[in-house]
Amino acid sequence: MKNSKFFNVNWADLGKGLLIAFLTALLGGLLELLQTGALPTTWLAFQPILELSLAAAVSYLLKNLFTNSTGEILKRERL
Numbered sequence: 001m002k003n004s005k006f007f008n009v010n011w012a013d014l015g016k017g018l019l020i021a022f023l024t025a026l027l028g029g030l031l032e033l034l035q036t037g038a039l040p041t042t043w044l045a046f047q048p049i050l051e052l053s054l055a056a057a058v059s060y061l062l063k064n065l066f067t068n069s070t071g072e073i074l075k076r077e078r079l
Contacts, residue, residue: 004064013064021060025053 004010009017029049033040040046067073 004069007065009061009064014061017060017064018057021056022053025056
């Protein structure tokens, strides 16, 4: 797979990043609640899990935005 260039995010990065980061945080939060014996049946129980999931997805996209096509963070493309 071709990596995105510095200050760019391609569609593959966008799709995979959002999916993996969001689902990982979502499932982790749900597992934590289930281990305590509570089911998230109200918005107040589910809201922090959803917010963390969105934060994880945005963090992944920001990391990709500041990474060049060779995987180096905060370095310009090599000529």
